[in-house]
Amino acid sequence: MIIDIHAHPGYSHSLKGLREEFRVALGVAQQHEVDRICLSSLANWEDSPEPDRVRSGNDAVLALMADHPEVVIGFCYVNPRHPQEALEEIERCVVEEGMAGIKLWQASRASDRRMDPIAERAAALKIPILQHASYKTGGNGTGESTPADVASLAARHPQTMIVMAHLTGVGERGLADIAPYPNVCVDTAGGQPEAGLVELAVRRLGARRVIFGTDTPSRSYGAALGKVLGAKLMVRQRNLILGANARRLLAGRITG
Amino acid sequence: MTIDAAAYVGEWPFRALEGTVADLATTMRGNRVRRAVVSPIEGLFYTDPRPANERLLRRLARRRNLWAAPIVSLRMADWREQFATLADKRRVRAARLAPAFHGYRAAQAGEAADLAAELGLTLAVQIRIEDERRHPPFVKMRDVPLEDVVALAAAAPSTRVVASAVRLREMLDSAQHIRQLKNLWLDMSHLDGLCCLKEARDAVGARRLMFSTCWPFFYARSAVLKVAEAEMPAREKDAVMGGNAERAFGLA
Numbered sequence: 001m002i003i004d005i006h007a008h009p010g011y012s013h014s015l016k017g018l019r020e021e022f023r024v025a026l027g028v029a030q031q032h033e034v035d036r037i038c039l040s041s042l043a044n045w046e047d048s049p050e051p052d053r054v055r056s057g058n059d060a061v062l063a064l065m066a067d068h069p070e071v072v073i074g075f076c077y078v079n080p081r082h083p084q085e086a087l088e089e090i091e092r093c094v095v096e097e098g099m100a101g102i103k104l105w106q107a108s109r110a111s112d113r114r115m116d117p118i119a120e121r122a123a124a125l126k127i128p129i130l131q132h133a134s135y136k137t138g139g140n141g142t143g144e145s146t147p148a149d150v151a152s153l154a155a156r157h158p159q160t161m162i163v164m165a166h167l168t169g170v171g172e173r174g175l176a177d178i179a180p181y182p183n184v185c186v187d188t189a190g191g192q193p194e195a196g197l198v199e200l201a202v203r204r205l206g207a208r209r210v211i212f213g214t215d216t217p218s219r220s221y222g223a224a225l226g227k228v229l230g231a232k233l234m235v236r237q238r239n240l241i242l243g244a245n246a247r248r249l250l251a252g253r254i255t256g
Numbered sequence: 257m258t259i260d261a262a263a264y265v266g267e268w269p270f271r272a273l274e275g276t277v278a279d280l281a282t283t284m285r286g287n288r289v290r291r292a293v294v295s296p297i298e299g300l301f302y303t304d305p306r307p308a309n310e311r312l313l314r315r316l317a318r319r320r321n322l323w324a325a326p327i328v329s330l331r332m333a334d335w336r337e338q339f340a341t342l343a344d345k346r347r348v349r350a351a352r353l354a355p356a357f358h359g360y361r362a363a364q365a366g367e368a369a370d371l372a373a374e375l376g377l378t379l380a381v382q383i384r385i386e387d388e389r390r391h392p393p394f395v396k397m398r399d400v401p402l403e404d405v406v407a408l409a410a411a412a413p414s415t416r417v418v419a420s421a422v423r424l425r426e427m428l429d430s431a432q433h434i435r436q437l438k439n440l441w442l443d444m445s446h447l448d449g450l451c452c453l454k455e456a457r458d459a460v461g462a463r464r465l466m467f468s469t470c471w472p473f474f475y476a477r478s479a480v481l482k483v484a485e486a487e488m489p490a491r492e493k494d495a496v497m498g499g500n501a502e503r504a505f506g507l508a
Contacts, residue, residue, distance in 0.1 A: 021450075024450065028450060028451060028485050031484075031485055031487075032481070032485065134389075136389045137390065137391045137392065137393055137395075138389070168387075168390075169390075171271075172271070191387065191390075192386070192387055192446065192448065192473075193474045193475045193478035194386075194473060194474060194475075195273065195274070195471065195472050195473060195474055195475045195476075196271075196272065196274065196472075217449060217450035218448075218449055218450075219448055219450075220447075220448050220449055220450060220451075220452050220453075220481075220482055220485070221450070221481075221485060222478060222480075222481030222482035222484060222485040223448055223452075223478040223482055224478075225477075225478075225481055226475045226476075226478025226479070226480065226482075227475055227477075227478060229481070230287075230475030230476060230477030230478060
């Protein structure tokens with residue numbers, strides 16, 4: 001089973017448009033034999049969206065979950081700058097509607113204390129947090145986490161499962177930052193398919209802490225899969241990365 | 257026959273790459289790539305890339321399926337002589353320019369384009385090598401504007417021009433002009449996004465696009481899978497996978 005831990009519905013601002021974009025993405029994913037897609041909204045790609053934007057973005061993901069229940073696994077996007085609303089949204093989307101994870105982007109850094117109630121709730125619900133991270137030459141945005149911020153969150157919440165996004169963006173230093181924290185994995189989503197990074201992640205973290213993702217639609221399924229299928233790995237390691245690790249993280253929430 | 261239109265060998269100073277000719281051969285076999293056009297990574301950094309080119313040519317000497325695209329800096333006073341010397345080498349099919357690395361603009365390469373045509377060389381222009389967000393902090397290097405390369409090709413219709421490492425957005429922005437040029441080809445290694453190759457094909461036509469990996473910077477398998485997911489008709493796929501490179505580099 002191949003599971004894409006990191007995908008987004010599309011760029012459209014309407015549900016109709018997102019449905020059409022996702023229909024195309026689904027066709028390509030199925031062509032590559034991707035069985036499950038973990039889908040999260042980014043609330044119209046705003047850095048720090050207001051709660052109503054967050055809700056409408058999650059509503060779109062819920063609609064796609066309903067359209068494709070056999071494929072789509074919803075991740076609930078929240079903005080930690082609105083802590084109360086974030087917790088309410090987690091209740092609505094995860095507890096009531098069956099989403100399987102929490103998505104955090106770049107509203108605030110993972111080291112920010114406003115993350116704490118969200119991380120505690122994720123641990124209580126036994127669901128992973130997918131946290132955007134990057135090391136950028138020109139410096140990260142105000143709310144954009146570095147891997148060191150992710151490590152800080154992991155240290156404060158050892159019971160919370162965290163998937164640090166963007167292996168290419170975090171690079172070797174990012175792997176070193178999270179290596180001491182077994183509750184953090186890295187996903188392979190996003191960035192160009194830089195050769196050698198998947199093997200490096202396996203050496204630094206072990207194959208059980210590396211998870212396949214695409215970041216589609218901004219990235220190609222082929223390019224993203226090529227990172228794992230092109231890496232020099234043992235079959236067992238490849239299977240862990242492509243699906244078994246995500247399945248373990250999403251325990252009980254994936255059937256088939 | 258699959259031809260990789262843009263591969264490199266050598267050392268990259270900012271991270272470890274497995275970039276030897278033997279590594280390349282292994283990667284090509286693993287991805288069913290029969291031939292490749294190869295440039296020396298060190299040539300991007302040398303003030304005068306000639307020593308890197310000489311090493312490359314020695315390394316390729318016994319590899320009948322590898323063709324060289326040595327790098328020339330137009331900042332060198334003898335670049336014309338370097339072009340002429342390269343044109344005499346059996347394994348050389350192109351001269352690669354890296355204006356961003358060597359400190360000039362692609363728009364200044366008009367005479368080089370004319371001379372390349374005269375000598376039977378293809379002119380490859382490197383737009384970028386890696387995402388600027390990943391550049392080391394001391395590097396203040398800007399990508400080469402694709403529109404400058406398009407203008408170069410338009411002004412030198414007898415010259416075969418290759419734009420290397422083009423992104424989808426910039427290709428779409430210049431698509432109308434690109435479609436009109438029969439002497440310009442684009443390497444697809446840096447195309448990304450859902451259905452990127454299909455979109456590129458729709459925008460500029462399959463005859464302008466070449467299979468290329470940007471190996472050893474990128475996993476070659478990613479390029480192979482990007483082509484697979486585009487689901488092009490067989491005739492178009494054959495062109496992208498090798499036919500266009502044969503024409504662009506005169507390999508037939």
